[in-house]
Amino acid sequence: MEVLSKFLTGTMNSVTSKCMFFLVTVLILRALLFPSFLGFDGIEWSNLVYIRTPLLNFDFGIRQDKFLVVPQIVWGLNNQKIAFARASLTARMLNRTLLMPSLSASLFYKEIDLLQPISFDKIFQFDKFNALCNGFVRLGRYSDVSNRTEVLEMEKGSGRRWTVERDLSQLKEHGKGSLDDHEVIRIVGKNPFLWHDHWPVKDYARIFECLDLTEEIAKEVDRVVSRIRAVGGKITRNTEAAEMQNSITSDGPSFKPLPYVAVHMRIEIDWMIHCKNLERRLNTNQICSGKKEIVERVRNIGGLKTPVVVYLAVADKLLNNSSILEGWEEGFLPFEKKKLGVDGIYKKYPYLIQSAIDYEVCLRADTFVGNSFSTFSSLIALERTQKMIRMNATNLCGENVRWPSYAYNIPGTSNGPMRWVTNMSESSLQAISYGTNHISC
Ligand SMILES: *[C@@H]1O[C@H](CO)[C@@H](O)[C@H](O)[C@H]1NC(C)=O
Ligand SMILES: *[C@@H]1O[C@H](CO)[C@@H](O)[C@H](O)[C@H]1NC(C)=O
Ligand SMILES: *[C@@H]1O[C@H](CO)[C@@H](O)[C@H](O)[C@H]1NC(C)=O
Ligand SMILES: *[C@@H]1O[C@H](CO)[C@@H](O)[C@H](O)[C@H]1NC(C)=O
Ligand SMILES: *[C@@H]1O[C@H](CO)[C@@H](O)[C@H](O)[C@H]1NC(C)=O
Ligand SMILES: *[C@@H]1O[C@H](CO)[C@@H](O)[C@H](O)[C@H]1NC(C)=O
DSSP: OHHHHHHHHSOOOSHHHHHHHHHHHHHHHHHHHOTTHHHHOHHHHHHHHHHHHHHHOOOOSSOSSOEEEOOOOOSSHHHHHHHHHHHHHHHHHTTOEEEOOEEESSSOOSSGGGGOEEEGGGTBOHHHHHHHTTTTOOEEOGGGOSOOSOEEEEEOOOSTTSOHHHHHHHHHHTTSHHHHHOSEEEEESSOGGGSOOOSOHHHHHHHHHTOOBOHHHHHHHHHHHHHHHHHHHHHHHHTHHHHHHHHHHTTSSOOOOOOEEEEEEOOOHHHHHHHHHHHHHHTOSSSOOOHHHHHHHHHTOTTOOSSEEEEEEEOGGGTTOGGGGSSOOTTEEEEOHHHHTOHHHHHTSOHHHHHHHHHHHHHHSSEEEEOTTOHHHHHHHHHHHHHHHHTTOSOTTSTTOSSOEEEEEEEOGGGOEEEBOOOTTOSOSHHHHHOOSOOBO
């Protein structure tokens, strides 16, 4: 306890040393109370590393006394994630701490009253974000600002004459001289999703990696995923006799999470109207896939072991339309929230959190199949690609890689869906934000 008492008697007037004190106390208490925790659980260990990094290493690479404020972030979860990343990268360019922005819990956006602002840290872990993105971007709280009287407003231009170049030179101007002296710069104008993009895809990927759901939401994801794996377990137990041989010769009937396929099905009427227009405009027929085509392509995924559970991530509007569960071939066991019995979990939450849970369920799926013209699907493919890269996968498009993704709107081999990875060398997120059929594999 010597370290502890040293901290107790030391001066405690700065936030810094308070944080240090708190951290050291927590570490010592944890070590005393749970002497074995470092040994048996890798997750605990990595949490510890995450917590320690920012507090002991105060050099964030980003100034902590200059701040950026951005307009409320709105629309769908995917739009909000992109907008948040864009706001973070703007703050990085200005070498400023981004004051934690407001997200929107609801999808309504025509009437301001219905926007339901929700703080970033109600969805994602604030401290973990800073720990993981340490040195790259930094989030701050409004209480960090010392003088709120002197805020410089920076008006984002709009319209056709507001080009990417003009936008960039405005940013550069605000990063130097007397404009940069202001403690707070507030950007006014449209929501960040609509700002010009100046950053490569890999920078976005880096920000998305730092977004970890709050513990409460992550627990709900665990419940949904274990429910999916549990129904898979029930089904495959019937075919287990055939596999007994295998399990005996390997390491016995050991616990192995049962794989599942997640399919992000976009077949609602309003999507169909939108995508038909898009197909006409882009002169293609590879955007709108109906249910029949999706089922057919998923069935033809090469090397997929059946029976397999297929989790259908669908818009709420379709939840009570049981026809999406029909027409699947033998060996493909479709489930949506209701049939899984998890709709109660979702119903507790507003739109944004429901969507965040579904997103994570798709992210963790052993196989993901989506529509390359959906931003939601595209972001999932991007994050899964990033996960593969982190695992040092060499041939991202090859057979037998972990976490493969597919686009059902584009035909691949043997009338299956096209394999899909995000090209991390692209110089902007443009393609992902608005859909594409160039999907790299
Ligand atoms: C931000 O400014 C600090 C201090 O001037 C500097 O050390 C750091 O490299 C800058 N970071 C970026 C990302 O430009
Ligand atoms: C905040 O800034 C304004 C304008 O520069 C100044 O007049 C005021 O004294 C400052 N307040 C504090 C508490 O520093
Ligand atoms: C589905 O739910 C919506 C709204 O909850 C309702 O208007 C519609 O009639 C329902 N359709 C079916 C087929 O149950
Ligand atoms: C259910 O979905 C099918 C196929 O998407 C559609 O034809 C049918 O009209 C829908 N039924 C209801 C009640 O919405
Ligand atoms: C990937 O490779 C790097 C560099 O060789 C290594 O440090 C890292 O541990 C590897 N990661 C995994 C998950 O194998
Ligand atoms: C990835 O993007 C880079 C930059 O736009 C391009 O040169 C390259 O050909 C792309 N790779 C694939 C596989 O599409």
